[in-house]
Amino acid sequence: MPANGPQREALREKGQFWTPEWIADAMVTYALDGGYNDLLDPAVGLGAFFHAARRIEAEQGRAIGLHGFEIDPAVVADAARKGLRADDLNCIIVRDFVLQPPQTSYGAIVANPPYIRHHRLPQETKRQLKQIGATTFGAALDGRAGLHIYFLVRALQILKEGGRLSFIMPADTCEGVFSPILWNWIANNFRLDAVVTFAPEATPFPGVDTNPMIFMIANERPEKTFKWVKCLNSHPNALMDWVRSGSQTGDIDIRERDLEEGLSTGFSRPPQASRQVAIRTLGDYAEVIRGIATGANNFFFLTKKQLDSLRIPSEFIVHSIGRTRDITESEISRKALDDLEIQGKPTFLLSLDSRPFDQFPSSVQEYLMQGVLQGVHRRPLIATRNPWYKTETRMPPPFLFAYLGRRSSRFIYNKERTVPLSCFHCVYPRSNDAEFTERLWTILRHPDTVANLSLVGKSYGSGAIKVEPRALERLPLPNHVVASSGIDQAGYPVQHRF
Ligand SMILES: C[S@@+](CC[C@H](N)C(=O)[O-])C[C@H]1O[C@@H](n2cnc3c(N)ncnc32)[C@H](O)[C@@H]1O
Numbered sequence: 001m002p003a004n005g006p007q008r009e010a011l012r013e014k015g016q017f018w019t020p021e022w023i024a025d026a027m028v029t030y031a032l033d034g035g036y037n038d039l040l041d042p043a044v045g046l047g048a049f050f051h052a053a054r055r056i057e058a059e060q061g062r063a064i065g066l067h068g069f070e071i072d073p074a075v076v077a078d079a080a081r082k083g084l085r086a087d088d089l090n091c092i093i094v095r096d097f098v099l100q101p102p103q104t105s106y107g108a109i110v111a112n113p114p115y116i117r118h119h120r121l122p123q124e125t126k127r128q129l130k131q132i133g134a135t136t137f138g139a140a141l142d143g144r145a146g147l148h149i150y151f152l153v154r155a156l157q158i159l160k161e162g163g164r165l166s167f168i169m170p171a172d173t174c175e176g177v178f179s180p181i182l183w184n185w186i187a188n189n190f191r192l193d194a195v196v197t198f199a200p201e202a203t204p205f206p207g208v209d210t211n212p213m214i215f216m217i218a219n220e221r222p223e224k225t226f227k228w229v230k231c232l233n234s235h236p237n238a239l240m241d242w243v244r245s246g247s248q249t250g251d252i253d254i255r256e257r258d259l260e261e262g263l264s265t266g267f268s269r270p271p272q273a274s275r276q277v278a279i280r281t282l283g284d285y286a287e288v289i290r291g292i293a294t295g296a297n298n299f300f301f302l303t304k305k306q307l308d309s310l311r312i313p314s315e316f317i318v319h320s321i322g323r324t325r326d327i328t329e330s331e332i333s334r335k336a337l338d339d340l341e342i343q344g345k346p347t348f349l350l351s352l353d354s355r356p357f358d359q360f361p362s363s364v365q366e367y368l369m370q371g372v373l374q375g376v377h378r379r380p381l382i383a384t385r386n387p388w389y390k391t392e393t394r395m396p397p398p399f400l401f402a403y404l405g406r407r408s409s410r411f412i413y414n415k416e417r418t419v420p421l422s423c424f425h426c427v428y429p430r431s432n433d434a435e436f437t438e439r440l441w442t443i444l445r446h447p448d449t450v451a452n453l454s455l456v457g458k459s460y461g462s463g464a465i466k467v468e469p470r471a472l473e474r475l476p477l478p479n480h481v482v483a484s485s486g487i488d489q490a491g492y493p494v495q496h497r498f
Helices: 005-014 021-032 048-060 073-081 123-137 147-157 179-189 236-245 259-265 304-310 334-342 362-374 434-444 447-451 469-473 479-485
Strands: 038-041 065-070 092-094 106-111 159-170 191-198 212-218 225-231 252-258 286-290 317-321 348-350 399-402 410-413 424-429
Touching: 021 038, 021 048, 021 106, 021 159, 021 212, 021 236, 038 048, 048 065, 065 073, 073 092, 106 147, 123 147, 123 179, 147 159, 147 179, 179 259, 191 259, 225 236, 225 259, 236 252, 252 259, 286 469, 304 362, 399 434, 410 434, 424 434, 424 469, 434 479, 447 479
Parallel strands: 038 065, 038 106, 065 092, 106 159, 191 225
Antiparallel strands: 159 212, 191 212, 225 252, 286 424, 317 348, 399 410, 399 424
16 A cells, blocks of 8 residues: 555556555455355455465464456566465466456455546446446446446356455445446345445555445345444454454444445445435525636636736736635635735636637737747647637636535635635525525534535545535535524525526
8 A cells, every 4th residue: 555656656557555454354254254265356466365365264274265366467476576375376367357257156255456447447448347337237337437346246246155255445336426226236136244434544545545445245135234334443453353253342333224224325424314304405505516627727827926927917817716725714705815825825817718819918928828838728628628728717606615625525605706716616506695695604604514515425535525516516404404594484586596
């Protein structure tokens, strides 16, 4: 795991992040407890699970047969240098596990499959993956399903009857658009024994921007409940103790959960059974649109000092906010913007329409020429625009939503009516009435409303949640919060589109 910058980028291309010992031991123990002695790791890497299997073999005095796949011969060579035994190395087939799967089945399968997101996969691979989806589910999975999803599907297809599988996967496995199809298939055909989640302090992969989860699945008749486990502290023994004996220490929280509820809430989220069904969602009161994507913030997003020296007329400038870390309060006030200006931070967006270049004032023309010299007009998003300098526009929204930041996701009251860049979403109340806006703000800032973000968002490392605009409109608003805001009783037009 401990890789940084360019090194991490290179690893990411191949999905090469290694499993720590305390996780590998628990996962292999679960898989072997099904009673079979043949263990497959379809993505061996440096052999974390092979090492774990040998430890367990010695401890339990049983003979384990290891089998593995690994696509990258350089990693296999590395595994040899890092201590994998010669006879274990001989069990590894250097081949693509997903596109050329084995014809044999296995009694125990463990993996930390490569987390390669869909946009990094070659077109031909994507086509073949879609085919796997079509054959398995009757229809291809949404194209955003990454390679790790197909590792899980392939592995389940070759799991022996009574066999056990344990995979460590990113939370998108149960938060993606494709997740309902995948999990309904799993729930109908296998027994989900447990889902293990991690508090940010307990993550097995510190510093990596994903929220990992372990799935423990048996090829047995499905049951109505499963164990939902949360590791609270990075305590090597707690998880293993629970897998071995079912014992619970203060370091893990274990709950028996209803499978139907888990499927509808999502396995990365805590149980929702006790909550009331929300009558209203944010979309009833507001429309959500992402902020402006400039394609080159360093060119379009300017400081006061830059603006003064470029002498760009004010009609081509809008007040803007572009970084979630710049807004530490729940409201954007004049003072907050002044403070940013004093600190030399950008707060102005160059906002140009599509008029011909020579109809702009000379100061703007000169600045655009600088952009051309720097190649700004050739940047991916900008190159698709005509003319390239035409910027997106937004009405200043009354509320912003910071959807992925180091500080958790939150709503912000945009009192100064700035226009946000794309790290924020714009939230437009469906009525322009000032009192409606105030009442909506009492709902948006309520902690119970904010807590519901986890129901519609995607979770990332260190507890961050990302919520797309459409998902934010589906945010359930707690009934008691809506009632106490008085927003419905006031009879404001909730269907009116802004
Ligand atoms: C996340 S690493 C995990 C390695 C190891 N099992 C562990 O847990 O530490 C995933 C491994 O899968 C390999 N890999 C990537 N694509 C593969 C494929 N299509 N078939 C087999 N292995 C693949 C990568 O090279 C990488 O070594």
